[in-house]
Amino acid sequence: MVIGAPPSRRTLGAALLAAALASTATACSGAAGPDGGAPAPAAGRQAQDQGASGALNAYLDRVRKERAARVLAARKWGLARPPLEAPAPPAVKPKITTRKGFETHGKGLPPVFTTVPTKQKIVFLTIDDGAEKDPDLLRMMNELRIPYSAFLSDYVVKDDYGYFARMQKSQKSGVSLHNHTLNHRYLPGLSYEQQKREICGMQDVIEKRFGKRPPLFRPPYGNYNEDTLRAAKSCGVKAVPLWASEAFPDHMEWREWDRDLHPGDIVLTHFRGKEDWKGTMPDMIRRVMNVITSKGYAVAKLEDYV
Numbered sequence: 001m002v003i004g005a006p007p008s009r010r011t012l013g014a015a016l017l018a019a020a021l022a023s024t025a026t027a028c029s030g031a032a033g034p035d036g037g038a039p040a041p042a043a044g045r046q047a048q049d050q051g052a053s054g055a056l057n058a059y060l061d062r063v064r065k066e067r068a069a070r071v072l073a074a075r076k077w078g079l080a081r082p083p084l085e086a087p088a089p090p091a092v093k094p095k096i097t098t099r100k101g102f103e104t105h106g107k108g109l110p111p112v113f114t115t116v117p118t119k120q121k122i123v124f125l126t127i128d129d130g131a132e133k134d135p136d137l138l139r140m141m142n143e144l145r146i147p148y149s150a151f152l153s154d155y156v157v158k159d160d161y162g163y164f165a166r167m168q169k170s171q172k173s174g175v176s177l178h179n180h181t182l183n184h185r186y187l188p189g190l191s192y193e194q195q196k197r198e199i200c201g202m203q204d205v206i207e208k209r210f211g212k213r214p215p216l217f218r219p220p221y222g223n224y225n226e227d228t229l230r231a232a233k234s235c236g237v238k239a240v241p242l243w244a245s246e247a248f249p250d251h252m253e254w255r256e257w258d259r260d261l262h263p264g265d266i267v268l269t270h271f272r273g274k275e276d277w278k279g280t281m282p283d284m285i286r287r288v289m290n291v292i293t294s295k296g297y298a299v300a301k302l303e304d305y306v
Contacts, residue, residue, distance in 0.1 A: 243268035249279025
């Protein structure tokens with residue numbers, strides 16, 4: 001579960017800047033030219049300098065354009081402020097362990113957690129089940145460049161797998177689709193074999209429909225027992241993220257006593273519309289992002305850390 005992360009755009013920019021400065025310093029340190037002035041750089045060095053400078057300028061121009069687009073998108077979708085940009089993910093993913101009080105007696109089982117260990121002011125946005133299939137959600141999240149992860153249940157997604165295929169490809173970095181069981185049943189009330197069918201069956205569906213067997217699983221209602229974790233492990237599940245807070249269009253609900261966000265917190269919400277709650281999916285995103293941004297947090301991609 002410890003995987004090297006690719007270099008970020010910030011890292012690339014810093015490397016290009018360093019290359020540009022280094023090449024400039026090298027050129028300035030040569031001997032004087034025939035007329036006693038600055039030395040004439042060799043043709044190869046001059047081309048190298050221009051290449052580094054051009055690459056840096058192109059990178060900075062792209063960053064400026066992306067930030068300007070995010071500002072415009074925030075206005076379009078009614079956010080109080082543009083979302084903050086997440087820092088580069090760590091080169092090595094943090095070690096995830098089961099949260100205290102969430103343990104079972106089993107050993108070597110997937111960890112159950114509500115917060116990723118990090119000191120960065122980031123949180124992770126996750127959306128459960130798949131009942132509401134609002135095309136505005138895909139447009140909003142793409143235009144605002146907000147990463148998120150979906151935990152799907154087959155009984156509500158099977159009428160439109162295409163929506164989630166479009167979701168998966170709706171962002172440049174991709175949207176990861178994970179397991180929330182076939183039928184969203186209360187797992188501790190089922191036998192081990194029944195739980196295994198619910199979890200492994202959804203692994204099979206996601207692999208068949210979306211091309212990848214997901215490493216993450218969230219039990220319905222957040223309820224599980226040791227059989228749940230043993231079954232999940234047998235299906236290839238590596239970790240079981242729960243949540244520290246939950247977002248609705250008109251309010252937030254909190255697990256922690258201080259009713260606040262913390263570095264690495266996982267935020268839960270659901271695929272729902274006006275038939276089920278007081279607003280649309282964009283209404284919910286607007287509220288939760290206003291809360292997250294006002295508290296100085298950025299949304300990062302869960303799969304970069306787990």
